[in-house]
Amino acid sequence: MLSNSHHHVDPANDAKRTYLESLIREDFERCHPGETLDDVKRRAPFSKEDKGLLRDWMAVAATRAAAEQAALPARLAA
Template structure:
């Protein structure tokens, strides 16, 4: 059985990707001055390293969304 590091994300899209990105955008851009989340998403389409970095940031976003839902 194949497992994915982001399997906690609902594949049916319970959390909208735009919402998840909004939870990390400011922090990402503070950590990477002069770079946007869109830059990372674009590079992730052809760079394994950037795809991994984006996956890690999206996992953080999912964790923040889950914490917000728990209250």
């Protein structure tokens, strides 16, 4: 996924952020052995690399959340 420094996910509240993080946590830790999502979140304010990494993973989370939301009406109609 290409990143764009002007496009970022800014969850409305902590509950939304927690939900989005839950969608990517397992995959993140599989792709980055020895690191956790919390490690990157802690370093992001001080590291442009970690800030970009977190931004990209949160974009993945937002995409997954949108896909789940789009599938929800189909499940209700069935």
